[in-house]
Amino acid sequence: MHVTVRLFARLRELTGAAELTRELPDGATVGAAWESLARDFPSLTAYTASVSCAVNEEYSRPSHRLEDGDEIAFLPPVSGG
């Protein structure tokens, strides 16, 4: 299946991409999507413990199972205000 991955702030800079299309095995979780991404961009591993995730514009969890066409967002620690 194919999913869209959106990356923000420092994660966007580390990967050089605000948006990527990724191919994942059917039934893959958000956590698996992150691990797959971190294999291709090893500098992301510094964020494994602190990253948040969203699926289709709602906060989600690493255990969430993805479906074809989902949009995942990975969010470094936030600093709004």
Added chain:
Amino acid sequence: MAPRVFQVTPDRLDAAALAAAVATRADGAVTTFVGIVRDHNGGRRVLWLDYEAYAPLAEKAFERIDEEARERWPEARLAIHHRIGRLEIGDASIVIAAASPHRSDAFVACRYAIERVKQIAPIWKHEHFEGGDVWIEGATADPADAGAREVALARACT
């Protein structure tokens, strides 16, 4: 058309307009909080900030914060606008307006809202300072974290 009360925008913020948008004839108080860009941070001389947001999720986070506030202060209503893009020293980055029939709830709901924005809104500041730049990274955003919510509540109520 009534202005949207939860918004991420590249446009200049207007605290008076947001206060007017949230207050009704039944309210006796409206408080506003304006966050502005300061010229120093952590010993660095700040030149400007670039704000980035995941706007649709940030606006949903603002709605969630309003719902949380109403659980605690049922008569209070919030409006939250956050600016993105390049902001200069002194520019407003966020405006929060809280309206309520009575002042105590308006003050406390406003403080609660800014604390929660800093915890769960997917927004980032990229600080440009004399000699370099750095992404500011604060809280790991987790809206379901009850402990963080308690911290925000405690800060609002002290």
